Amino acid sequence: MQIESGISLKPYNTFGLPAVARTLVRIGGDADVRRVVDHAELGRAAKFILGGGSNIVLTRDMPQVVLKVEVRGMRLVEERADAWIVEAGAGENWHDFVAWTLQQGWPGLENLALIPGTVGAAPVQNIGAYGIELKDRFEALDAVDLVTGRSVTLGAAICAFGYRDSAFKHSLANRSVITRVRLRLPKPWQPVLGYLDIARRMHDTGIAAPTPQQVFEWVGAIRRAKLPDPATIGNAGSFFKNPVVTPEQCRDIIGRDPEIVHYPLPDGSVKLAAGWMIDACGWKGKTVGQAGVYEKQALVLVNRGGAIGSEVMTLARAIQESVYGRFGIRLEPEPVVV
Numbered sequence: 001m002q003i004e005s006g007i008s009l010k011p012y013n014t015f016g017l018p019a020v021a022r023t024l025v026r027i028g029g030d031a032d033v034r035r036v037v038d039h040a041e042l043g044r045a046a047k048f049i050l051g052g053g054s055n056i057v058l059t060r061d062m063p064q065v066v067l068k069v070e071v072r073g074m075r076l077v078e079e080r081a082d083a084w085i086v087e088a089g090a091g092e093n094w095h096d097f098v099a100w101t102l103q104q105g106w107p108g109l110e111n112l113a114l115i116p117g118t119v120g121a122a123p124v125q126n127i128g129a130y131g132i133e134l135k136d137r138f139e140a141l142d143a144v145d146l147v148t149g150r151s152v153t154l155g156a157a158i159c160a161f162g163y164r165d166s167a168f169k170h171s172l173a174n175r176s177v178i179t180r181v182r183l184r185l186p187k188p189w190q191p192v193l194g195y196l197d198i199a200r201r202m203h204d205t206g207i208a209a210p211t212p213q214q215v216f217e218w219v220g221a222i223r224r225a226k227l228p229d230p231a232t233i234g235n236a237g238s239f240f241k242n243p244v245v246t247p248e249q250c251r252d253i254i255g256r257d258p259e260i261v262h263y264p265l266p267d268g269s270v271k272l273a274a275g276w277m278i279d280a281c282g283w284k285g286k287t288v289g290q291a292g293v294y295e296k297q298a299l300v301l302v303n304r305g306g307a308i309g310s311e312v313m314t315l316a317r318a319i320q321e322s323v324y325g326r327f328g329i330r331l332e333p334e335p336v337v338v
């Protein structure tokens with residue numbers, strides 16, 4: 001266990017926001033978490049669990065002990081007749097894990113390629129993209145409780161996965177350090193090709209039955225064209241969740257705004273495109289201080305250089321107010337505001 005003091009978190013969050021951690025501890029395994037729990041001072045202090053910092057907005061210096069999860073390792077746990085069970089340490093880079101599984105010949109994660117961050121944070125918001133969510137491939141995870149120091153294995157029911165949501169954003173937030181995640185990759189591989197952007201690629205390339213590697217490459221190319229690369233423009237991906245409304249609410253909004261982009265969901269509810277609503281309110285390209293709305297995608301807030309967390313949040317609140325004023329819908333931020 002490595003304990004460091006007065007650490008700048010700017011390089012540890014993809015928004016590039018300034019904040020200093022009074023204490024930062026690097027976690028290499030379950031034993032390190034237990035050492036923190038048993039430590040006279042650290043044990044009593046409030047904690048914040050940090051992965052790759054790609055889904056957080058830092059608004060201030062952090063008095064909490066920051067636990068930076070760096071658990072490594074990737075392996076095949078088991079090959080079953082109907083699935084491969086694969087595991088990765090929570091500190092592994094998510095995209096590297098996706099690429100590794102494909103290289104080994106175990107497809108199933110290709111639609112989730114190029115999502116920034118660590119494996120350990122993937123269950124926290126049940127990451128999703130291009131028709132797949134983490135919960136669709138989830139087997140179990142290992143975590144250490146920050147109060148008892150006990151290691152536990154948790155299944156999907158306890159994780160309570162929802163749309164960009166799980167128990168790790170609520171009752172288990174900063175209580176359970178996820179150290180390893182196991183995923184189930186079903187056999188035979190069934191491609192998920194329903195998303196418009198992927199269907200377009202199939203049409204343009206004339207490939208009706210793509211391989212997992214082709215889907216992986218298409219998803220990468222689509223994402224690079226749409227989203228700013230945090231290495232050059234600080235951001236945390238989609239800043240707001242797409243709101244889900246009842247069919248009646250949707251009809252009411254369509255009555256006023258016939259153009260609104262919306263997707264019916266299997267349970268009868270309707271998902272509204274938050275990016276479309278923000279754009280309709282005229283926010284694309286707008287700026288507060290050094291925080292701005294990305295020109296190519298209104299759902300993404302960006303750091304135009306030297307932004308601070310409070311500027312990002314002032315911009316976010318102004319967007320929420322104008323979307324509420326026009327559509328009567330309260331947008332909910334997707335990243336964790338710290």
Ligand SMILES: Cc1cc2nc3c(=O)[nH]c(=O)nc-3n(C[C@H](O)[C@H](O)[C@H](O)COP(=O)(O)OP(=O)(O)OC[C@H]3O[C@@H](n4cnc5c(N)ncnc54)[C@H](O)[C@@H]3O)c2cc1C
Binds near residue numbers: 115238
């Ligand atoms: C350009 C860009 C594109 C993105 N695209 C997508 C997308 O398509 N789909 C999507 O779902 N998300 C997307 N995101 C959001 C982000 O990549 C994911 O939420 C990712 O899983 C966050 O991982 P992280 O390691 O950076 O987590 P962090 O930002 O470090 O942490 C996020 C939350 O998880 C908690 N946490 C982190 N690690 C652990 C752990 N080991 N145990 C317990 N709690 C933990 C933290 O306390 C915090 O609450 C995007 C972000 C960016 C910047």
